[in-house]
Amino acid sequence: MKKILVLALCSLFLVPCKAVNYCASASWGYGASATGGGNATPTLVSNETGLKNALKSDNKVIIITNDITISGNQISCSKNNLTIMALPGKKLISNNQTAAQSGILAFSGTNIILRNITFIGPGAYDVDGKDNLTLSNATNVWVDHCDFQDGMDGNFDINEKSDNITVTWCRFRYLKAPKADGSGGADDHRFSNLVGGGSNDKPQDGTYNITYGFCWWDEGCKERMTRCRNCNLHFLNCYWNSSVANYYVGPENAACYFEGCTFEGSPAKNKIFYQNYGGTNGSMFVNCSATKGVPSNVTDRTVLTPTYSYDQLSAADAKNYVTNASCGAGATLTVTNAGAISSGCDGDDPEPVDPPTPGDDLTWNFSTSDFTSKDSLTIDAGITINGLTIGKNMVLDQNSKTISGLTFTHRLKTGGTGSSSKRYLKFDVTGPCTIEVYLVSAGSADRTLNIYSGAYGGTPLHTMTAPQTTPVKQSYNYTGGATTIYMGSANSGINLYGINLIYPGSTGMDFIESQSAARKVLRHGQVLILRDGKTYNLLGQSL
Numbered sequence: 001m002k003k004i005l006v007l008a009l010c011s012l013f014l015v016p017c018k019a020v021n022y023c024a025s026a027s028w029g030y031g032a033s034a035t036g037g038g039n040a041t042p043t044l045v046s047n048e049t050g051l052k053n054a055l056k057s058d059n060k061v062i063i064i065t066n067d068i069t070i071s072g073n074q075i076s077c078s079k080n081n082l083t084i085m086a087l088p089g090k091k092l093i094s095n096n097q098t099a100a101q102s103g104i105l106a107f108s109g110t111n112i113i114l115r116n117i118t119f120i121g122p123g124a125y126d127v128d129g130k131d132n133l134t135l136s137n138a139t140n141v142w143v144d145h146c147d148f149q150d151g152m153d154g155n156f157d158i159n160e161k162s163d164n165i166t167v168t169w170c171r172f173r174y175l176k177a178p179k180a181d182g183s184g185g186a187d188d189h190r191f192s193n194l195v196g197g198g199s200n201d202k203p204q205d206g207t208y209n210i211t212y213g214f215c216w217w218d219e220g221c222k223e224r225m226t227r228c229r230n231c232n233l234h235f236l237n238c239y240w241n242s243s244v245a246n247y248y249v250g251p252e253n254a255a256c257y258f259e260g261c262t263f264e265g266s267p268a269k270n271k272i273f274y275q276n277y278g279g280t281n282g283s284m285f286v287n288c289s290a291t292k293g294v295p296s297n298v299t300d301r302t303v304l305t306p307t308y309s310y311d312q313l314s315a316a317d318a319k320n321y322v323t324n325a326s327c328g329a330g331a332t333l334t335v336t337n338a339g340a341i342s343s344g345c346d347g348d349d350p351e352p353v354d355p356p357t358p359g360d361d362l363t364w365n366f367s368t369s370d371f372t373s374k375d376s377l378t379i380d381a382g383i384t385i386n387g388l389t390i391g392k393n394m395v396l397d398q399n400s401k402t403i404s405g406l407t408f409t410h411r412l413k414t415g416g417t418g419s420s421s422k423r424y425l426k427f428d429v430t431g432p433c434t435i436e437v438y439l440v441s442a443g444s445a446d447r448t449l450n451i452y453s454g455a456y457g458g459t460p461l462h463t464m465t466a467p468q469t470t471p472v473k474q475s476y477n478y479t480g481g482a483t484t485i486y487m488g489s490a491n492s493g494i495n496l497y498g499i500n501l502i503y504p505g506s507t508g509m510d511f512i513e514s515q516s517a518a519r520k521v522l523r524h525g526q527v528l529i530l531r532d533g534k535t536y537n538l539l540g541q542s543l
Contacts, residue, residue: 016067020214020237020311022327023343027113027142028310029211029234031166034142035082036113037061044221048075053533055079058109061339064117067398074103074130083113085335089203089410091118094132094152099181103130103153108160110136115144115341116333121151123176124222126184129153131260136160139203145169147330148192154224157194158210163203168213171330174220190222190244196229199252199279207232212237213310216322216329221245227255234306237330240272247271251277255303258334262315263290273298289315314519364388364427365498367409371396388499390490391424392421401497403438404473406496413442418488420456425487429501432479436500437464440471442493449452449494452486466494484504 021153027034028344037060044053046066055077064086065227070093084275086092096103104119132151135158143393148155155172157163172192180187195208202208215235220395221242226233227250234257240248241264248267249256257274263272269292273283282301288294297303313321327345334342364386365371371385383390386404390412399411418424441447446468450460464474468488478485 013088020313020321021323021343021346022145022321023146023333023341024168027144027166029166029168029213029236029306029308030164030209031140031142031211032308033140033164034111034113034166035081036111036142037081038083040083042337044337051075055082058082061085063087063335063339064090064092064338065337067091067093069095070104072101074095074101074106074134075234076106076108078108078436079477080109081111082107082109083115083339084117085115085339085341086117086331087334087335087337088116088331089118091120092132095122097122097127097129097152099127099183099399100131102127103134105134106130106134106136107133107141110139111331112138112140112142113142114146115142116146116331116335118147118149118331119151119155120149121155123150123152123179124189125152125179126182126186126189127152128184130502131155131157133157134159134231135162138162139164141165143167143170145329145331145333146171148172149219150174151192153189153191154194155192157197158208159197159201161203162208163205164209166211166213168211169215169329169332171216171218171219172225174222178222187313188222189221190539191224191227192217192221193224193226194228195231195233195254196252199229202230206230210234211236212238212535214318214322214329216240217242217245217248219243223247223250225249228252228256229277229279230254231305233257235259236310237261237313237315237322239264239319239322240267241265245271247274250277250378251279251281251283252277253281253301255282255301256277257286257303258288259286260284260312260315260318261288262319263292263294265290267292269293269295276396287315287376313435362499365408366396366412366496367498371410371412389426391418391422391426393422399495401440401471403471403497406438406498408438410497412496414489414494414496415442416492417490418450418456422486424456425496426456426484426501427499427501428482428484429478430482430503432477432504433499434502435476435478435485436473436502437476437487438471438473438497438499439464439466440495440497441466442495444468447492447494448490448492449474450488452488453478453480453483454486455484456486456488460490463490471495471497 019064031034040061042061058079059081061083121132129152131154133156137160174190174391211234213236215238217240225248232255237260280301282303283298324532395413410514447466449464451462462476
């Protein structure tokens, strides 16, 4: 594995971002007045009861420390001066598809901040149910770095008299197939975001004022990105790319200012700002990009140019920022139990993240956000992440272990014997290499991990022992040519924490003189930084 010697530590750790910080110190835009719970001592919650109790009083900083599944009705809160954050990878989950018991959180107070929370719904089903997040009569709100997945009725809706809201660095997507034949009539209700629940829905001053900054409407979203009524919206450096979308923004008596945005995916030019809902609408597109053409401005309604201060990027640069897998849109921040919040990428411009190619040194660490941010811990169908294919019927979950000096927080459980159709891992290699696996038996006896070449089955190239008690790092030196490596348990469950793929000649010293150069090496989480004889991560934390 390559060793990294950092020559310019001040450049790596201290230089501020040139244009935009991933982790803002405070809200801005129309929701700039949101200060949340301020400096209140954090209340740590690890289960549904704890969360409900914490939301019964004002003036709180609440930190979610475990995945929490909502067992019944959507949790409603009408309190004020609240900050709710989640530790890295922690999720709020709803599995219920009944109208009465769907949804996750709903707020109707004032001065509310939500950050770094992953919302996982049960999938779209049109029975007039509830959303992953609903703001009703909520004012001065900041929602930042949240990941919204598979809301039943919607991912995130704003209605009634809510107003003065900023939504930044949020990711909206649908990863589960929609359920048809709901009583609401839509067989595919992957409708992500709604502003205004009806034509007459509006706040006290008559207009919803909302800033969407650096947000990403990703795959699976069908409509409502957003569907907006009686509103004034500022979309800054946002990105739309759903290949199944019918339309993106659907206005009704709405004015939308699009700035440095990128529109890809399926909608035609006239469906980027889709005016079939009526009313008097206006739009302005400033420095935007669209694969099917940027729409012309619509001048039937006055579009306000934002007067508040903000930083901006070009559309191309914004897309790279927003889609950065480590720090971009979604729950990608670092939150601590003490309430400190940061991003590992602030300090320099991000490198676009390209998929790895065979021949690169790689590390697949099942504790990183590439794996822990998935919508479901149970892998029902094969998935590929950074070049590693994981067969179905395997499970990712939390489990802290220290192996060979490295601390892991999550594991991949084979759950049984591997085969060519399930419970296997595979990745391509270009030739001789070292394969390191961090593993332990899931049972009361040692178990065997088989390694094959070209296909799963037959005589293994090599076997590794997963001991029954203490997890270990096992190594295998592959000496053949280019092939696909397969792995699987020979005899029931094995817990895997990470895999290193190391090619000969990669043990030399790389000299890195900037954070962007370091991140290019570190972008898949492969390599640690060596400094003063100690090992550090990109945040400068000793490991």
